[in-house]
Amino acid sequence: RQTGTVETDAEKHDVEYLTPISIGTPPQDLIVDFDTGSSDLWVFSTEMAAKDIKGQAVYDPNNSSTSEKLQGSTWQITYGDGSSSSGDVYLDTVTIGNLTVPNQAVEAAKKVSDEFTDDPNNDGLLGLGFSSINTVQPTPQNTFFDNVKKNLDTPLFTTDLKHGAPGSYNFGYIDPAAYIGNISWTPVDNSQGFWGFTSPGYAVGTETLRNHSISGIADTGTTLLLLPKSIVKAYYSEVQGAQYDSSQGGYVFPCSPTPPDFVFGVNNGIVTVPGDMVLYAPIDSANQNCFGGIQSDTGIGFSIFGDVALKTSFVVFDAGGLQLGWAAK
Numbered sequence: 538r539q540t541g542t543v544e545t546d547a548e549k550h551d552v553e554y555l556t557p558i559s560i561g562t563p564p565q566d567l568i569v570d571f572d573t574g575s576s577d578l579w580v581f582s583t584e585m586a587a588k589d590i591k592g593q594a595v596y597d598p599n600n601s602s603t604s605e606k607l608q609g610s611t612w613q614i615t616y617g618d619g620s621s622s623s624g625d626v627y628l629d630t631v632t633i634g635n636l637t638v639p640n641q642a643v644e645a646a647k648k649v650s651d652e653f654t655d656d657p658n659n660d661g662l663l664g665l666g667f668s669s670i671n672t673v674q675p676t677p678q679n680t681f682f683d684n685v686k687k688n689l690d691t692p693l694f695t696t697d698l699k700h701g702a703p704g705s706y707n708f709g710y711i712d713p714a715a716y717i718g719n720i721s722w723t724p725v726d727n728s729q730g731f732w733g734f735t736s737p738g739y740a741v742g743t744e745t746l747r748n749h750s751i752s753g754i755a756d757t758g759t760t761l762l763l764l765p766k767s768i769v770k771a772y773y774s775e776v777q778g779a780q781y782d783s784s785q786g787g788y789v790f791p792c793s794p795t796p797p798d799f800v801f802g803v804n805n806g807i808v809t810v811p812g813d814m815v816l817y818a819p820i821d822s823a824n825q826n827c828f829g830g831i832q833s834d835t836g837i838g839f840s841i842f843g844d845v846a847l848k849t850s851f852v853v854f855d856a857g858g859l860q861l862g863w864a865a866k
């Protein structure tokens with residue numbers, strides 16, 4: 538039985554967290570976005586048109602003695618932000634930290650949308666959602682985690698994302714040194730293929746928790762904390778000078794003073810998003826006004842507890858117990 542750990546680095550403004558992986562023999566090193574909100578491992582590849590590659594590292598299956606084309610298989614994925622990619626599939630050796638999966642489905646991109654072409658540091662996505670939403674046709678493939686979990690001490694992984702500093706993904710163990718206090722556990726609804734859960738309520742600043750059921754997903758691949766419109770309005774009603782700015786596509790407010798904390802419940806515990814984390818990023822060079830890290834989930838159908846929420850905590854994604862654990866750190 539094994540365990541593993543790999544360091545993940547925050548991009549500017551923590552917009553995404555990028556993690557090194559190796560594919561093939563000899564190993565080809567790529568840096569990808571670990572995404573608990575999807576379930577495809579896809580990478581930039583030599584099968585793409587040169588014009589769609591702008592600085593990314595690419596996977597070359599012809600340069601790997603262990604690659605084997607999954608004949609007739611294709612994939613196509615679309616994300617909530619409208620971005621997309623598609624291509625064909627190889628089985629090859631994938632290594633993350635000290636963990637290796639010999640026959641992992643590696644989805645080689647032939648096409649990617651501009652959002653990916655214009656993100657030079659990101660060579661692809663590694664889905665850590667449930668394999669039920671893997672997009673490979675005719676036969677959906679397993680995620681890296683689903684393939685490796687039988688070899689793990691225990692079938693879980695943990696995230697320790699940080700604000701502007703390296704964090705880590707651990708596989709197969711809970712590091713007691715990574716958190717403080719108790720872990721609050723809550724059941725996972727994986728019926729949509731996501732790490733879904735329901736928070737019992739929220740609070741703004743130091744007020745007591747309001748009972749308000751919030752159903753959402755824990756999504757390392759989404760930057761912000763996207764919540765129901767009514768909650769977002771309630772929060773920003775307590776932020777001086779906050780207003781919805783349609784040109785920015787969300788709530789903006791003066792970068793000082795620091796806005797109030799946002800608290801959400803996890804079972805009988807709470808998670809606090811400090812006000813200075815709600816200050817997502819300045820929208821002007823004079824750093825006068827800031828874009829909020831809390832925005833509306835309108836149109837998605839559920840809330841998304843993205844990096845703004847996750848980086849406050851040490852989070853356990855437990856596939857064995859089908860539960861999420863949140864702890865302070």
Ligand SMILES: CC[C@H](C)[C@H](NC(=O)[C@H](C)NC(=O)[C@@H](CCSC)NC[C@@H](N)Cc1ccccc1)C(=O)O
Binds near residue numbers: 575616617618
């Ligand atoms: C519009 C498409 C809907 C959202 C749906 N797609 C999904 O749910 C996909 C798997 N997941 C996602 O689009 C979202 C989770 C649900 S949002 C409705 N997370 C993954 C995304 N943030 C990954 C990403 C990272 C960096 C850059 C861009 C995108 C579908 O295919 O039907």
